[in-house]
Amino acid sequence: MTNKVLAETVIRVLSDPAITRVNFQLYGRFVTGNRYLSMMSLYSMGFIDCVVGVPPNPDLPPGTARECLYVPEHHRMHFQNEQYGSTSHIEKSNIAHEATHALFDSFYGATGGTHILAIEDEATAWLAQAVYFHRAGLLGGPFIDGSALAEALKLVYKLADGSGAFGSDGRICTVSPADAMPLRQAAAADHKLVGGRATIESVYNGF
Numbered sequence: 051m052t053n054k055v056l057a058e059t060v061i062r063v064l065s066d067p068a069i070t071r072v073n074f075q076l077y078g079r080f081v082t083g084n085r086y087l088s089m090m091s092l093y094s095m096g097f098i099d100c101v102v103g104v105p106p107n108p109d110l111p112p113g114t115a116r117e118c119l120y121v122p123e124h125h126r127m128h129f130q131n132e133q134y135g136s137t138s139h140i141e142k143s144n145i146a147h148e149a150t151h152a153l154f155d156s157f158y159g160a161t162g163g164t165h166i167l168a169i170e171d172e173a174t175a176w177l178a179q180a181v182y183f184h185r186a187g188l189l190g191g192p193f194i195d196g197s198a199l200a201e202a203l204k205l206v207y208k209l210a211d212g213s214g215a216f217g218s219d220g221r222i223c224t225v226s227p228a229d230a231m232p233l234r235q236a237a238a239a240d241h242k243l244v245g246g247r248a249t250i251e252s253v254y255n256g257f
């Protein structure tokens with residue numbers, strides 16, 4: 051049974067005007083406000099299960115706290131507690147990040163499993179989180195220099211300077227892989243997707 055309080059929190063984030071400003075494509079995949087909006091019913095109807103409790107990641111050092119996590123295998127979003135994302139800006143933006151993984155599952159997943167390079171999956175989710183963070187005018191930070199979120203925010207500022215209206219005029223901003231390279235490297239470091247783990251893939255089976 052999905053946790054109704056958490057499902058409503060996700061829906062509130064997805065219906066935030068800042069989410070409608072998230073309009074970009076990176077690595078050939080589209081992340082758009084309309085796509086987030088179309089995901090709302092999956093949460094309200096429980097097709098994406100929202101639960102309290104985040105499972106540990108065996109690939110990360112013990113004690114690494116994860117606050118929020120989407121597990122495509124079970125179409126389930128995990129949260130630290132039932133109040134998660136109700137007030138905290140950074141928590142809301144973390145929900146936007148995880149909702150981006152769910153969006154990939156919905157729009158790119160397929161029976162038999164669609165494989166997406168985890169580094170690209172994460173870099174894209176961090177960029178979506180940063181656009182949301184920037185557009186919502188959220189206050190937070192300072193962020194650790196070189197972290198995925200810090201690099202994603204730098205990229206948002208750079209793109210906004212270039213186009214003058216990154217994502218805000220409904221146009222889909224095409225982000226070049228070259229521009230995204232520092233973000234990609236930071237995401238790889240943050241998620242320990244380096245060395246032999248650089249080729250790890252996310253698998254999305256769709257709904």
Ligand SMILES: [Zn+2]
Pocket residue numbers: 147148151171172175
């Ligand atoms: Zn992620």
